[in-house]
Amino acid sequence: MHRTGELYGQFETLEQQKESAALGMWVFLVTEVLFFGGLFLAYAINRHAYFEAFGIGSNTLDIKLGGFNTVVLIMSSLTMAMAVWSAQVGKKRLVSIFLIATLSLGTVFLGVKVIEYKQKFDHHLIPGHGFDMRYRTENPSQTDDPKEIALEKEELGKAFTQDPDINAHGQLYFSLYFAMTGLHALHMIVGAGLLVWLIKVSFRGRFTPQYNTPVEIVGLYWHFVDIVWIYLFPLLYLIDRHR
């Protein structure tokens, strides 16, 4: 089907094309909600079943890095919204600037995520044979606060008496942690790829008040990925924090 300017051949008008693209993205986001929904359900049921293990697991996450990442991601949603606005009002230079800002913030988020994953690896919190919830308290590093480690040790001891299988159940927590944040990170990577494409197109000055559908629907996607994190952060980091 031939394309005339910005109008693809199957459509009659640009409005129809824009409406279709936006509806398509919304429908896609609905499927994404259900895709993540399965994970959230598994999380809810297992948290209910293994409260202690999930509490301990949640406490091992680095709230400073997580909190920082949350701010970064919300900022990136702001810059994304600004990019959409700039495209709508025809400020071509600003579109590129805001898209680059969004991409940079997204990359920062992924970088911090790498640091967090590395931490889990060092603390033997990757599900599998080497998994041990006690590893960190028994092999503390020099930077760890000894008081904090002592408190954690005491808490772990208590948890082990209440739930002798806590290492198995802790693995469930971390399996879910990696599945949920990993899937989220994968969506960020896809989003970053889309941003790179948008930036390339925006350098050519293609986005105008008449034609800015790609910026808008990638924006929708980016906000959705942001919202998923807005749910993941409290469920994984905050809900069981008690110190």
Next chain:
Amino acid sequence: MSEPFLPPQHKEPHEDYLNATYGIRSWLLTTDHKRIALLYLVSVTFFFFVGGIFATMIRIHLLTPSGALVTPETYNKLFTMHGVAMIFFFLIPSIPAVLGNFLIPLMIGAKDLAFPKINLLSWYIYIIGGCFVLYSFGTGGLDTGWTFYTPLSSIYSNSAVTPAVIGIFINGFSSILTGLNFIVTIHTMRAPGMTWFRLPLFVWAHYATSLVMILGTPVVAITLLLAGLERMFHLGFFNPALGGDPILFQHLFWFYSHPAVYIMILPSMGVVSEIIPTLARKPIFGYSFIAGSSIAIAVVGFLVWAHHMFVTGESTYAALTFSFLSYLVAIPSAVKVFNWTATLYKGSISWDTPMLYALGFIGLFLIGGLTGLFLACLGLDIHIHDTYFVIAHFHYIMVGGAVMGYLGGLHFWWPKITNKLYPESLSRLAAVILFIGFNLTFFPQFILGYLGMPRRYHTYPPEFQVLNVLSTAGASILALGYLLPMAYFAWCMRYGKTAGMNPWPATGLEWKAPSPPPTENFLVTPEVNWEPYDFHSRPDLGLAAGAPLAPAHGDD
């Protein structure tokens, strides 16, 4: 009514979607929904035969009580691979991806689907998923049952589960994208005058199907992904030994896989709703109720999944609720059956082949649906759960219903797709052979199940042999019934008589496009100013005065 389109007597050879371009690239890189539909037609037919070969081996094996053909392990693999190939790679894409793809833009007066490239992408996703599954079949097969219950699938099974799970996961996105494309297309691409209540019921059925596709498929995708990760990395999501919950897998699995039955049957109902008014020459009875009941089936269908788990462990109150909700599905289904029957009443019924399939559909779906009520009954289900009664029930829905509808639809629209007519009496004979073969195959299984023969066993007590032999005999007749249409569809592509624009004649917009349609479907964007299935105010159909035309509302 003016005639802004090509008049039927237009003689000079027009450029159509088949001869617009040539070469393998023009097919593999096409974004034309009609060509993509044909790509799907070839690929789902392939998987139908793969699944059919497994079915044949199952039926041959069950000829004797101790099993005639294969070892017990191989038997487990046969029924698993039969289910996987047929459900995920034939039944679910069959009508939507072939007929829906071809017809929805034509029926609503659009040039193509809203996202032609995504449409092609979904075919490639299907093929990639299919390759993974074929790889699994080829490297030893899998033996978990098509349901992939954990922890058998994630820990204990010693067969090629991982590639199959990856294949089905990938294939899910094909289904999601098709559904997405249909929903957006139906919302935004309708021609001027094509209001929601002028949409053909086929389109309504596909709208409902698409809802199920986009809401259900992601859930099974994430579930199979978790099960696959569990198998690959020894995680514990669904493994009780590690604290996981296998019942959770079943809930998530059936949350998709029960509504998936409606992905198979709703499009078939859409086909029947087109065939019956056309070949009874009568407006459909209760248009809005049939349209609404499609949506109702899609919605209620999402609330019944746990009736698959009455004996696997759920609370009594949950079971009661799910039993009740499962009964509710019977209401919109019955609405459809009664409305089709009322349409036939005092209609001028012609016994063309599509009509035979449509009538067969109504009868077989009725049996399949009513026996579904047996299974939704809490007490009775304990007795017939996991027996051949269940097998017979869902084959009546899926083969008697969905496949009959699919074949009926292919016969109904083949003249539009290829501009050729298939041999009339041979095709009628094939429809009758199919109907007889189908009933002979599956009716004995109701009795077997009621007498207590469990499903998925490779042996059975000798007293069940007569019924099993009947079933196998029926299966061979059924196979003939499938091969005949294959043969004459291929034959008539070359030797068939030219069909013309509107051979039945039917009222839909797709019949106002030339046969076969040109790449852009309509030379001029059509404008719709008639009601659906209204034969009376359509002089353009060429129904001569005195031609058999049924009174619009019976004789009331």
